[in-house]
Amino acid sequence: MQIACRNLHYTYPGADFPVFSNLDWSIEGPGFFSLFGLSGTGKSTLAKLISGELSPGQGEINYPKTRRILYTHNTERIPGWDTVGEHLRSVTPTSKTSLLNHILKDYGIRTYMESRFSGLSMGQKNRINLARYLVQEFDLLIADEVLANVDEPTRNQIIERLKTLFPQKTFLYISHNALEVARFSRTIHVLSHESTASANRIHKTDGLDQEEGTEAPEELVQERVYAILRSAAGTNESRL
Amino acid sequence: MKTLKRLFQFISIYATALGLLWSAKIIYGFSDYLIPPPLEVLQVTIQNGPHYVKAVLNTLAVAIAGHMFAIILATAVGLVGRLNTWPGNLTRTAAYNLQAYPIVAVAPIIFLFLGDGLISRLLIAAMICYFPLLLSFIGILAKPVEEVEHFFRITGRINWRLELSIRTFENLDKIITVIVGSGTMALVGTIIAEFLAATNGIGYIIRKALYQSNLAKILIALFLIGLCSSMYLTFIETIGAWIKTRLYGTRSSPYKQI
Structure with a gap:
C-alpha cells in the first residue's frame, strides 16, 4: 500500500505556529516502518492526519480509497462493562477467530481473558489493545507508542511475531525507542526537530528489518541508532 | 445501614436545632x-401526627413523580443537546439561557393556568429539578470518552446507542450524584408549590400553620420533611449502587446487539 502526502500543512486551532508546513512524505508497503522523533515533533499529529482523525489545513494525502487505515494509541481502554475475553470475542470478526487465538497465545494474553481491563497492568493493557486492532480488517495500522509500557524482551517478541503473522500488511510504528526501530523497521522515518517550514522535514534511514529467528549484528544496530539520533537532532547530512 | 446513618445524622441535627431553640426560649424568656x-409540641404531634404523615407522603409521591418525569425529559433533551447539528446547538443554547431564570417565579402563572391541583405541583417539582439535570446530562452526553470510543469509531462500529452506553457508563458516579442532588430539589419544588397555592401536601400544612402562627405544627412538618427527604435520597443512592454493581458485573455488551 502506498500513501503519499503532498504540500501538507497543519496548525492546531489556537496555536501560533504550524506543526507541518509544505510537508512532502510517502511510504510504500507492505512492511514494518517506523516514525521516530523527539517529543513534540508531530509524530502523533502526522498519524492522525493520515488516518483521517485530523483534517489538513492545506495539501493532500493520497492513498487508494479502497484501503483501510487504522490508528491506535497507548491510552486506549476497553469498555468497563466487559471482561477482556468478552470484549475481544465481540469485536473479532468470525473469520478472524483463529487469528485471535494465535495472537492471544503468542502475546501471552490468554490468562487475562476473565479479567477487567481496569485491573491490569499498563503493559498488559497495551498488548490487549494491540491484539484487538490486529484482528480487524486493515491495510495500514499506525501504532502510536502502543507497546510503550511493555518490557523489552516481550516487546521484541511481539514485533517479530507481528511481522511473521502479517507479511502483507503495512505497519507504521511510532516510537521513542531508537534501538527498537533500528532493529525491526524496514525504513525509519525520522521527524527532525527543525523548522516546520521544511518540505523535507522527514528524513529516511534504513532499518535492519530483523525477522523472527534472526539476530541483527550489534555493531550494525548501534550504527543505525546513531544515524537515527543524528537525524532526529537535525544534524544528518544525507536527506532522502 | 446507609439509611440508618442518614436518619441518625438528620435526627441529630434536628435535635440540636430544637435544643438551641428551647435554650434561646429559656435564656431570652420568649413566650410560649x-x-x-x-x-x-408533643401534644400537637399526638393530635396531628397521622394527618401530617399522610400529607408528607402525598408530597413525597408528587416529588418522586416530578423527579422521574424530569429525569426522563432531561435524558431525552440531553440526547438531542449532545448533537453537533443545529437542533443540538439550539437545545444547548436554550437550556443554558433558560436555566438562568428562577423557575419559582413562573409558578404563579402555572397555578393561574392549571389550577391548584396535582398537575401544578407535579409540573413545578419537575421544572425545579429539570434544568440542573439537563445541563449535567448535556455536558456528560456531549463529551466524548475518547480513549474508549476511538476504537469503535475508527473500526466503523460506533452508533448513538453505543456512544450513549459508553458515556453513561464512564460517568455513572457523576450521573448518580446529579440525580441524588436533584431529588432534594424535586422535594423542595413540590413543597414550594404547595406552599404557594396548592390545597394538599405538607407545604400546604406549613402555610396553614404559618397563618395560625403555630410553630409547633411547623416544627413537626419540618421533622417529617427531613425524614422523608433522607429516606428518598438513600433510596436513590441504593438504586444507583445497585445499577453500578449490575453494570460492572454484566455479561452483556451493548454493541453485541447492534
Missing part, C-alpha cells in the same frame, strides 16, 4: 406563643 414548649 412564639416558641412552644416541648410538651405542647
Whole structure:
C-alpha cells in the first residue's frame, strides 16, 4: 500500500505556529516502518492526519480509497462493562477467530481473558489493545507508542511475531525507542526537530528489518541508532 | 445501614436545632406563643401526627413523580443537546439561557393556568429539578470518552446507542450524584408549590400553620420533611449502587446487539 502526502500543512486551532508546513512524505508497503522523533515533533499529529482523525489545513494525502487505515494509541481502554475475553470475542470478526487465538497465545494474553481491563497492568493493557486492532480488517495500522509500557524482551517478541503473522500488511510504528526501530523497521522515518517550514522535514534511514529467528549484528544496530539520533537532532547530512 | 446513618445524622441535627431553640426560649424568656414548649409540641404531634404523615407522603409521591418525569425529559433533551447539528446547538443554547431564570417565579402563572391541583405541583417539582439535570446530562452526553470510543469509531462500529452506553457508563458516579442532588430539589419544588397555592401536601400544612402562627405544627412538618427527604435520597443512592454493581458485573455488551 502506498500513501503519499503532498504540500501538507497543519496548525492546531489556537496555536501560533504550524506543526507541518509544505510537508512532502510517502511510504510504500507492505512492511514494518517506523516514525521516530523527539517529543513534540508531530509524530502523533502526522498519524492522525493520515488516518483521517485530523483534517489538513492545506495539501493532500493520497492513498487508494479502497484501503483501510487504522490508528491506535497507548491510552486506549476497553469498555468497563466487559471482561477482556468478552470484549475481544465481540469485536473479532468470525473469520478472524483463529487469528485471535494465535495472537492471544503468542502475546501471552490468554490468562487475562476473565479479567477487567481496569485491573491490569499498563503493559498488559497495551498488548490487549494491540491484539484487538490486529484482528480487524486493515491495510495500514499506525501504532502510536502502543507497546510503550511493555518490557523489552516481550516487546521484541511481539514485533517479530507481528511481522511473521502479517507479511502483507503495512505497519507504521511510532516510537521513542531508537534501538527498537533500528532493529525491526524496514525504513525509519525520522521527524527532525527543525523548522516546520521544511518540505523535507522527514528524513529516511534504513532499518535492519530483523525477522523472527534472526539476530541483527550489534555493531550494525548501534550504527543505525546513531544515524537515527543524528537525524532526529537535525544534524544528518544525507536527506532522502 | 446507609439509611440508618442518614436518619441518625438528620435526627441529630434536628435535635440540636430544637435544643438551641428551647435554650434561646429559656435564656431570652420568649413566650410560649412564639416558641412552644416541648410538651405542647408533643401534644400537637399526638393530635396531628397521622394527618401530617399522610400529607408528607402525598408530597413525597408528587416529588418522586416530578423527579422521574424530569429525569426522563432531561435524558431525552440531553440526547438531542449532545448533537453537533443545529437542533443540538439550539437545545444547548436554550437550556443554558433558560436555566438562568428562577423557575419559582413562573409558578404563579402555572397555578393561574392549571389550577391548584396535582398537575401544578407535579409540573413545578419537575421544572425545579429539570434544568440542573439537563445541563449535567448535556455536558456528560456531549463529551466524548475518547480513549474508549476511538476504537469503535475508527473500526466503523460506533452508533448513538453505543456512544450513549459508553458515556453513561464512564460517568455513572457523576450521573448518580446529579440525580441524588436533584431529588432534594424535586422535594423542595413540590413543597414550594404547595406552599404557594396548592390545597394538599405538607407545604400546604406549613402555610396553614404559618397563618395560625403555630410553630409547633411547623416544627413537626419540618421533622417529617427531613425524614422523608433522607429516606428518598438513600433510596436513590441504593438504586444507583445497585445499577453500578449490575453494570460492572454484566455479561452483556451493548454493541453485541447492534
